[in-house]
Amino acid sequence: MGRIEDRLEELGFPLPEVVPPVAAYIPAVITGNLVYTAGQLPMVQGKLAEIGKVPTHVSPERAKELAQIAALNALAAVKYAIGDLDRVTRVVKVTGFIASTADFTGLPVINNGASEFLGLVFGDAGVHARTTVGVASLPLDAPVEVELIVEFK
Amino acid sequence: MGRIEDRLEELGFPLPEVVPPVAAYIPAVITGNLVYTAGQLPMVQGKLAEIGKVPTHVSPERAKELAQIAALNALAAVKYAIGDLDRVTRVVKVTGFIASTADFTGLPVINNGASEFLGLVFGDAGVHARTTVGVASLPLDAPVEVELIVEFK
Amino acid sequence: MGRIEDRLEELGFPLPEVVPPVAAYIPAVITGNLVYTAGQLPMVQGKLAEIGKVPTHVSPERAKELAQIAALNALAAVKYAIGDLDRVTRVVKVTGFIASTADFTGLPVINNGASEFLGLVFGDAGVHARTTVGVASLPLDAPVEVELIVEFK
Numbered sequence: 206m207g208r209i210e211d212r213l214e215e216l217g218f219p220l221p222e223v224v225p226p227v228a229a230y231i232p233a234v235i236t237g238n239l240v241y242t243a244g245q246l247p248m249v250q251g252k253l254a255e256i257g258k259v260p261t262h263v264s265p266e267r268a269k270e271l272a273q274i275a276a277l278n279a280l281a282a283v284k285y286a287i288g289d290l291d292r293v294t295r296v297v298k299v300t301g302f303i304a305s306t307a308d309f310t311g312l313p314v315i316n317n318g319a320s321e322f323l324g325l326v327f328g329d330a331g332v333h334a335r336t337t338v339g340v341a342s343l344p345l346d347a348p349v350e351v352e353l354i355v356e357f358k
Numbered sequence: 359m360g361r362i363e364d365r366l367e368e369l370g371f372p373l374p375e376v377v378p379p380v381a382a383y384i385p386a387v388i389t390g391n392l393v394y395t396a397g398q399l400p401m402v403q404g405k406l407a408e409i410g411k412v413p414t415h416v417s418p419e420r421a422k423e424l425a426q427i428a429a430l431n432a433l434a435a436v437k438y439a440i441g442d443l444d445r446v447t448r449v450v451k452v453t454g455f456i457a458s459t460a461d462f463t464g465l466p467v468i469n470n471g472a473s474e475f476l477g478l479v480f481g482d483a484g485v486h487a488r489t490t491v492g493v494a495s496l497p498l499d500a501p502v503e504v505e506l507i508v509e510f511k
Numbered sequence: 512m513g514r515i516e517d518r519l520e521e522l523g524f525p526l527p528e529v530v531p532p533v534a535a536y537i538p539a540v541i542t543g544n545l546v547y548t549a550g551q552l553p554m555v556q557g558k559l560a561e562i563g564k565v566p567t568h569v570s571p572e573r574a575k576e577l578a579q580i581a582a583l584n585a586l587a588a589v590k591y592a593i594g595d596l597d598r599v600t601r602v603v604k605v606t607g608f609i610a611s612t613a614d615f616t617g618l619p620v621i622n623n624g625a626s627e628f629l630g631l632v633f634g635d636a637g638v639h640a641r642t643t644v645g646v647a648s649l650p651l652d653a654p655v656e657v658e659l660i661v662e663f664k
Contacts, residue, residue: 228466229473230488234450236392236509239542241451244489258460282487297540298547302491304460307564307610310652313534320535334588335536336550336658338608339648342492346463352489356542381619382626383641387603389545389662394604397642411613435640455644457613495645499616505642 209290212326213280218273220290223281224248227344232282239297240286240355245278246347247271256346259305263348265315272301272318275351279319280326287357295356296323296333302350305339312337319351362443365479366433376438377401377431380497385435391447393439393508397455398431399500400424409499412458412492416501418468425454425471428504432472433479440510449476449486451507457500458492465490472504515596518632519586524579526596529587530554533650538588545603546592546661551584552653553577562652565611565645569654571621578607578624581657585625586632593663602629602639604660610653611645618643625657 206214213220223232226243233242247254259268276299284290301316316337323331343350359367366373376385379396386395400407412421429452437443454469469490476484496503512520519526529538532549539548553560565574582605590596607622622643629637649656 226488228488228490229470229477230452231485232487234448234485234487236448236450236507237390237543241487241507243487244491295540295542297542299536300489302489304492305648306460307494307612307647310648310650312648313650317535324535332540333536334538334540334547334549334658335532335534336606336608336656337534337650338550338644338646338656339610340491341460341494341613341647342458342463342465344463344465344490350489350491352487354542354547379641381641381643382623382630383605383639385640387601387638387640389601389603389660390543394640394660396640397644453642455642457645459613460647491644493644494613494647495611495616495618497616497619497643503642503644505640 207289207291216325218277221281223285224278233286235286238356240283242279242282242353244350244352245275246350247274248278253345253347255348259303259348260309261306265311268315268348269318271349272315272351273322275349276319276322279351279353283355292357293355294330294358296331297356298354299333299335300352301337302340304343304348312339360442360444369478371430374434376434386439388439391509393436395432395435395506397503397505398428399503400427401431406498406500408501412456412501413462414459418464421468421501422471424502425468425504426475428502429472429475432504432506436508445510446508447483447511448509449484450509452486452488453505454490455493455503457496465492513595513597522631524583527587529591530584539592541592544662546589548585548588548659550656550658551581552656553580554584559651559653561654565609565654566615567612571617574621574654575624577655578621578657579628581655582625582628585657585659589661598663599661600636600664601662602637603662605639605641606658607643608646608656610649618645
C-alpha cells in the first residue's frame with residue numbers, strides 16, 4: 206500500500222473499492238497525464254449513504270460529509286485508472302453538483318467536504334480549482350455528485 | 359468517407375452536418391490532442407427534435423433517443439475540428455445535462471442513449487468517463503445537452 | 512502591463528484583482544499548457560453585483576452583463592495562474608451556469624455576455640467551444656457562474 210493510501214487509513218477513511226458505474230461507462234479514463242473521473246456519488250458499500258435534496262431531506266452538515274464520501278470514491282476511481290494514488294501530482298479541478306432547492310445557496314460549504322479532504326490527503330498537490338453548482342436532480346436521487354480532473358506522473 | 363462514418367451509416371445514423379452554434383462560439387476547439395465540443399442539443403435538420411422537461415413533456419424513453427441524437431451532433435462537431443472521425447483514439451469524457459423536474463432521478467438511463475451509441479460507434483475507444491446531471495433548464499428548452507472531450511491522433 | 516491588459520483598459524474593463532475563493536480552493540490551476548479556472552461569480556470589489564434567479568430577480572439583459580463580469584474575473588484568475596494574459600494562445604472552453612427558473616430558456620443570450628467579451632479581448636484566440644446550462648441555485652445566490660479552460664504558451 207502506498208503513501209497516499211496509508212494517509213487515507215490514518216485519516217480514518219480507507220480507500221474503498223471503486224464504485225461500479227450505474228450505467229454504460231467506466232469510473233475514469235486517462236488521456237496524456239490527466240485522469241478524468243466519472244461523476245461520483247456518495248456510495249458506501251454499494252448503496253447511497255443518503256438520498257434527497259439539500260436542505261429539505263439532507264442537512265447541509267450531512268451533505269458536506271457526503272461530498273467527502275463522493276471525493277473518496279473519486280480517489281478509488283483514480284486508482285482504478287492509474288493503479289497507485291502515489292502517482293498523483295496534482296488535483297487540477299473539482300466540480301461538485303449539489304441537488305438543492307432553488308432557495309438554498311449555501312453550496313460552497315458543502316463542496317468544502319470534498320476540497321478540505323483532498324487537501325488533507327495530498328497536501329499542496331491537493332489544492333485545486335473548483336466549480337460548485339446547485340442542480341434540480343442527480344442520478345438515483347443522490348444529494349451530491351463530485352468529479353475530478355487529476356494530473357499524474 | 360472514413361471507417362467511422364461508414365459505421366455510422368451502417369448503424370442507420372449517417373453523420374449530419376455540424377449544428378451551427380446558437381450563439382457566439384464554435385462547435386469544437388482543439389488543444390493538444392484533445393477536442394472539446396460545445397454542448398450539443400438534439401437538433402435534427404436545424405430544429406430541436408423535442409422541447410420540454412423530462413418526464414413532464416418528454417418521456418424517459420424518448421429522452422434517451424434525444425441523448426443519442428445530441429451525441430451524434432457532437433461527433434459532427436468533432437469532425438468539424440479534426441476533419442476525420444477515424445482520427446479519434448478515445449472518447450475521454452461525456453457530460454450529459456438533462457432538463458428534468460426535481461423528483462425525476464432516472465437520469466443515468468437517459469444518458470445511456472449517448473454512452474451506448476458511442477460504444478457502438480467506436481468500440482473500446484468509445485468507452486468513457488461520464489457525468490450526468492438533472493438541471494432546471496437548457497438552451498431553447500432542449501430536454502438534453504451532451505458535451506464530449508475526445509482524444510485524437 | 513501587457514497587450515491584453517491594455518486591450519481590457521481600452522474596452523473600459525480594466526482587469527480587477529483576482530477574486531478570493533469563497534471556500535477551500537484556489538482561483539486557477541495549471542496542468543501542461545492549460546489553465547483551469549474555478550467557477551467565477553459576478554463579483555465587483557468583493558461583492559456580488561446582483562443576486563437572485565433569472566428572470567425573476569435579474570433581467571436577462573442584466574444577467575448578460577453579469578456573465579461578462581464573471582468572465583472578466585475568470586481572466587483575473589488566469590493571470591493569477593500564468594502571470595501575464597499575453598501568454599494566452601486560445602480560450603478553449605467556456606461553461607456558463609445560469610441560476611434560472613425552469614421555464615426560462617433564453618440562456619444562450621446570457622452566456623453571450625461572456626463569449627462576445629472574450630472575442631473582443633482576444634480576437635481569433637478568444638473563439639471557444641461553450642456549454643450553457645440553467646441551474647436551480649448558485650453559490651451565494653449568484654445569478655451566473657462562468658468557468659474557463661484556456662491554453663497558454
